[in-house]
Amino acid sequence: MVRYKKSEEKRKQILHAAFQALAAAGYDAVTLQTIADHAGVSKGVVHYYFASKEAVLVELLEWLTGKISARETAAVREQTTAAGKLAAYIDSAFAGPSKNRSFYRVYLDFLARASRIEAYKDINRRFYDSCAAISAEVLTLGQQEGIFVRELSPETTAPLIRALIDGCLIQWLMTGSDEDHTAFRDSCHAAVLKLLSI
Known part of the structure; x- marks a missing residue:
């Protein structure tokens, strides 16, 4: 049991290192060696856990999107009203300048390849299915409460x-301004409310 736990911890260490390497250098510049360097291990250790760079990156995308889905779902489930759930969802998605910058730099690299790499496409589809489930929960509750358009x-x-x-997060990323993060979050919230509200 201890050996299994150490093995899982090492895999997570490598995945975290792969995320850091991608955020810093971009998809094309990352190799097993740069991942190993970020993890502080030998290339052989990375290769022991993952057969190739592609294997690391597939698992990384699965891990990242799963983590975000879980965080956003948990935030929404803590609220009891549609307005509360919507605010929690958007607040959770706008996790902070540093987190959003790192995630979207990496995620946009993956999206650029998702139309050609089936594994990325499948992972991305599952992520957006989770996002759609959260949004549908918020909308349906708001319709029941009478605050969102019933015909939607x-x-x-x-x-x-x-x-x-x-879209708002990508636009914020392009500004390069941490100070604008809150304004983009608030604008996003207002735009979603406009879409849904009576």
Whole structure:
């Protein structure tokens, strides 16, 4: 049991190092050696846990999107009203300048390849299914509470909510300004409310 735990900890250390390497240098510049350097281990250790750079990156994308989905779902579940759930969802997505910058630098690299690499496409689809489930929960509750437009379909509206969130975060990333992060979050919240509200 102890050996298994150490093995899992080492895998997580390598995944975290891969994330740091991607955030710092970008997809094309990352190799097993740069991942090993960031992890403070030999290239052989990385190769022991992962057959290739691609294997590391597939697991990294799965780990990252799973972590974000879990965090956003937990934040929404703590709230009891549609307004509270929506605010919690957007606040959770706007995790902070440093976290958002690192994640979106890495995530945009993956998205650029998702149309050609089936594994990335599948992971991304599962991530957006999770996002759609959160958005649909918020919308449906708001419709029951009478604060969101009843005619809106969760199937077609839920993806738009995430599109607004990601769009605002990508636009913020392009500004390069930490000071603007809160303003983009607030604008995103206002835009989603405008989309949903009566």
